[in-house]
Amino acid sequence: MPLLDQDPIDPEVAATLDAIDATLAGEPVDARYADVAEIALLLASDKPQVPPAFAHSLDQKVERRFATVASERPRRRRLGSGFWQAAGGLATGLALLAAIVVVANGWHGASSASSSAASEAATTASSGSSRSPAASGAPASPGSAHAPGANASKSSAAVPPTTYGAASSSSGSVATPPPLQPPTTGRKVVQGAQLNLNASASRIDAVAQEVYNVIGQENGIVESSSVTQGGPGGYASFQLSVPSGSLGQTMTLLSTLNYAQVASRTDSSQDITGQVGGAGRALADARALRTSLLKQLAAATTADQVASLKAQIRDAEASIDSDQATLNKLNHQVNYSQVSVQINAHTVPAPASHNGGGFTLGRAARDAGHVLTVVAGVALIALAALTPIALVVALVWWVGSTLKRRRREQALDSV
Amino acid sequence: MTAPARDTSWERFESLYRSSRDDVYAYVATLLRDPAAAEDVTALAFERAYRRRRTFDRRRGEERAWLFGIARNAALDELRRRRRVAALVTDPEDMAREDADDAEVALRRTAVQNALAKLPAREREIVALKFHAGMSNAELARVLGVSESNAGTLLYRTMEKLRKACNATA
Numbered sequence: 001m002p003l004l005d006q007d008p009i010d011p012e013v014a015a016t017l018d019a020i021d022a023t024l025a026g027e028p029v030d031a032r033y034a035d036v037a038e039i040a041l042l043l044a045s046d047k048p049q050v051p052p053a054f055a056h057s058l059d060q061k062v063e064r065r066f067a068t069v070a071s072e073r074p075r076r077r078r079l080g081s082g083f084w085q086a087a088g089g090l091a092t093g094l095a096l097l098a099a100i101v102v103v104a105n106g107w108h109g110a111s112s113a114s115s116s117a118a119s120e121a122a123t124t125a126s127s128g129s130s131r132s133p134a135a136s137g138a139p140a141s142p143g144s145a146h147a148p149g150a151n152a153s154k155s156s157a158a159v160p161p162t163t164y165g166a167a168s169s170s171s172g173s174v175a176t177p178p179p180l181q182p183p184t185t186g187r188k189v190v191q192g193a194q195l196n197l198n199a200s201a202s203r204i205d206a207v208a209q210e211v212y213n214v215i216g217q218e219n220g221i222v223e224s225s226s227v228t229q230g231g232p233g234g235y236a237s238f239q240l241s242v243p244s245g246s247l248g249q250t251m252t253l254l255s256t257l258n259y260a261q262v263a264s265r266t267d268s269s270q271d272i273t274g275q276v277g278g279a280g281r282a283l284a285d286a287r288a289l290r291t292s293l294l295k296q297l298a299a300a301t302t303a304d305q306v307a308s309l310k311a312q313i314r315d316a317e318a319s320i321d322s323d324q325a326t327l328n329k330l331n332h333q334v335n336y337s338q339v340s341v342q343i344n345a346h347t348v349p350a351p352a353s354h355n356g357g358g359f360t361l362g363r364a365a366r367d368a369g370h371v372l373t374v375v376a377g378v379a380l381i382a383l384a385a386l387t388p389i390a391l392v393v394a395l396v397w398w399v400g401s402t403l404k405r406r407r408r409e410q411a412l413d414s415v
Numbered sequence: 416m417t418a419p420a421r422d423t424s425w426e427r428f429e430s431l432y433r434s435s436r437d438d439v440y441a442y443v444a445t446l447l448r449d450p451a452a453a454e455d456v457t458a459l460a461f462e463r464a465y466r467r468r469r470t471f472d473r474r475r476g477e478e479r480a481w482l483f484g485i486a487r488n489a490a491l492d493e494l495r496r497r498r499r500v501a502a503l504v505t506d507p508e509d510m511a512r513e514d515a516d517d518a519e520v521a522l523r524r525t526a527v528q529n530a531l532a533k534l535p536a537r538e539r540e541i542v543a544l545k546f547h548a549g550m551s552n553a554e555l556a557r558v559l560g561v562s563e564s565n566a567g568t569l570l571y572r573t574m575e576k577l578r579k580a581c582n583a584t585a
Contacts, residue, residue: 009564013571017552020574024546035578042527043546043577048444050437054454058461062432065425066462408491411498412536 091393095385100378188273188330191244191337193251197260198346204234207260207343211238214253218246221336234345241336254341263344276330283323290316428468431478432461438548439486445543446490446536456493460486480557483548487540487558494536523581530580538573545570 009017019033023040199207208227215222220242227236242250255262290313297309439460444453464485471481531542544550544558556566 009567013568016571016574017567020545020570021551024549035582036574038523039527039574039577039581040546042524043531043542046524046528046531047437047547048441048450048453050440051450051454054440054457055436058436058454058458061458062429062461062465066465407495408488411491411495412540 087393091386091389092382095382095389096378187271188276188334189244190270190272190333191247192268192270192339193247193337194264194266194268194340195251195254195342196263196265197254197257197341197343198263199234199260199343201229201234201345203259204229204236204343204345207257208236208238210257210259211236211240211254211341211343214250214257215240215242218250218253219243220246220250220339234343236341236343238339238341240339240341242339244335244337247337247339250339254339260343261346263346272330272334276327276334279323279327279330283320283327286316286319286323290320424468424471427471427478428465431464431482435479435482435548436461439482441547442483442540442543443486443490445531445547446540447493448532452493452497456489457486460489463489477554477557479550480554483544483550483554483558526581527577530577533580534573534576538569538576541566541570541573542577 016033016036019029019036020040022029023033023037024044029037197207204227208225212222214220215238220240222238223241224239225237228234229236240250251265251267255265293309293313293316297306297313300306300309436457440453440457443456443460444450447453447456460482464482467485471478531539534542541555541559544555545552550558552567552570553563555570556563559566559569561569
């Protein structure tokens with residue numbers, strides 16, 4: 001594009017140029033421009049003529065549309081265009097790859113978060129203080145405190161029927177959750193659990209019998225039970241006492257009954273080491289006091305002293321009995337875990353199939369939205385990656401073009 | 416049934432070639448002062464123009480100026496290549512024109528040729544574009560990438576140099 005004329009041309013220059021143009025057009029010019037006109041005519045008549053052989057050759061090339069020429073000198077041209085095409089393709093490929101990696105990392109990060117939650121739950125479960133079906137895919141509650149002296153509780157709800165359901169249990173192919181074992185090394189820990197089961201109304205009785213069987217098998221105690229059957233609903237509840245050593249096994253068995261599904265399960269633990277120690281020390285003190293009083297009684301000389309010491313000994317023995325009872329109760333709590341089982345009549349829902357469900361317009365629209373979102377994300381990331389590359393390429397191209405133009409002009413000046 | 420699409424870009428190129436072949440060669444030959452190189456550069460320029468014929472944008476100028484821009488770049492590339500290889504070798508014998516001019520005209524023609532040969536390449540290029548390629552001042556400006564008044568001024572100065580050189584010879 002020619003530059004805009006900023007300055008008006010000099011009149012003498014304009015007149016000379018007009019004279020040249022007039023001369024070349026075969027028009028007469030003023031005598032003042034005779035010299036310029038003559039030179040112009042001589043220059044025009046001295047125009048180099050195209051050699052006929054070259055003209056013929058070039059005509060043929062043009063007629064063939066430079067087909068032969070293209071095959072004769074493909075290397076440099078193809079190198080140039082091929083290089084830029086390859087560079088562009090490479091840049092685009094790298095950008096897309098980067099986008100895919102970013103997107104994949106995002107997804108991986110999301111799945112890692114899920115995995116972390118799962119692994120956290122698994123780790124928690126392996127620590128033995130509590131467990132949740134989260135390890136089987138259900139959401140995990142915040143981490144439970146399993147440190148000595150602290151209460152620990154972890155609940156789960158809406159456990160997938162396929163995990164604990166009757167169908168899966170009857171097939172016998174689904175792994176049961178591992179039993180919970182809080183860290184009890186050297187500690188006195190009271191454990192407990194609550195299990196809510198769903199069963200069909202007609203199976204309440206059978207499920208109750210299964211509970212009895214499990215408790216008998218594990219040497220537990222049914223402290224209380226209530227079974228209601230008939231009508232549209234049904235209900236059963238059990239208050240069980242199970243040896244703590246077999247609590248995990250018991251809960252595993254109760255969670256995999258043939259005709260029941262786990263609706264929720266709560267495991268709890270409480271460290272009472274301090275209480276047991278306190279009760280033990282109180283008992284020892286009471287016994288020491290009684291021993292001391294007995295010695296004083298043996299040395300007593302007056303009736304009043306004897307009566308007073310006997311009264312103190314009775315108090316000490318009462319204290320011993322009380323402390324002993326407390327200690328026995330605490331030890332019983334440690335040795336036997338309380339398990340509460342409730343069975344509700346419930347319509348068994350159809351197992352939710354992850355991949356099934358059939359085709360619906362809503363699902364298709366949702367899937368399409370997800371696909372478009374991912375595609376848009378990939379495109380956006382690719383654009384973000386390509387933009388600086390394009391800027392660099394444009395800068396390199398501009399610098400290269402400027403240098404090339406300058407070198408060409410320098411070549412013209414150097415001749 | 417529709418007729419096959421006509422390659423209008425080819426037709427335009429062919430028309431441009433027919434109308435500009437001699438002018439392009441003359442311009443390149445004057446600039447390079449080497450007939451053999453002028454043939455190569457002319458052929459290369461038309462080949463490049465053919466390859467790029469679809470990229471021509473009429474809003475950026477006329478096809479003729481576009482073609483001479485391509486030829487100019489090819490010629491300057493040739494000059495650069497020669498500068499790297501060896502000094503420019505002129506071949507005035509090949510460029511000599513055999514005609515039947517009378518003695519006075521022959522003398523004047525020789526004087527103009529000598530003066531032209533002594534011009535720098537940049538000014539020789541202006542002469543070639545104006546008198547051998549037959550360009551208007553506006554087209555000349557487009558090819559050189561300068562304003563039209565600037566191109567006119569350059570042409571005027573070049574003509575003044577030639578005139579003074581010819582008068583000095585006489």
